[in-house]
Amino acid sequence: MKQQVPAGAVDGDVRTRLMRTAEHLLASSTNGQISTREICSGARVTAPTLYHHFKDKHALLDAVVLEGFTEYLDSKRAVARSDDVLEDFSRGWDMHVSFGCEHPAHYRLMFGDLRVDHTSPAAVVAQDEVDRVVSAWAAAGHLRVSAEAAKETISAAAVGVTLQLIAVRATSSHIISTNVRDTIARSVFRAQGSSGTAADGCAGSATQLLDALPNGPWKSLRPTEVALLREWLAVLADRPR
Missing domain, CATH: 1.10.10.60 (Homeodomain-like)
Structure with missing residues (x-):
């Protein structure tokens, strides 16, 4: 028909x-x-x-998806941020997942296109927005992990959850989304009310060094010494060992 x-x-x-x-x-x-x-x-x-x-049909669809996502992003940016970083994170997460569930075909073109060496322009815009927001959170001292780790964790989790909900034809309010969202929040953000003490700064520095450490030997350190250093840093960063 x-x-x-x-x-x-x-x-x-x-x-x-x-x-x-x-x-x-x-x-x-x-x-x-x-x-x-x-x-x-x-x-x-x-x-x-x-x-x-x-150029071709794919370029046309890229333009359509980018236009739609840009309009969504403009609406999202118009929402005033609160003094509660966890509330802002949850609202942003929910809006992202809702967009995907309400526009499944558009979202699949953004993040589900498996063409080699191709990234949807809309996906690039989405990642740039995540980078901008997370960098601001990092600068304000809200993160318990490095900014790069937070960006990659949030992006991977949000896209994975959204594609899964689309696959099972669920809504954005599904418990999968809320559970993953809250788990990510606990692992990425400092507890609300953190005073930004010297201990917090130590934990942040330990986290950054821990993220940068290789698994094997490093300079003059043997693998066993790197492993021990990693264990000590995990304690300082308050991470599970």
């Missing part, structure tokens, strides 16, 4: 028509698999016209 596109989707210039048509088809798709033929038919253009405006 031919996909019907709303009249508004074919108004305006050709590039816009192509993007609105692809956007409509994506919204109707569960897996993001839409064809060039469907797009061209809905936009009432030929394939050469599509390739005149976009």
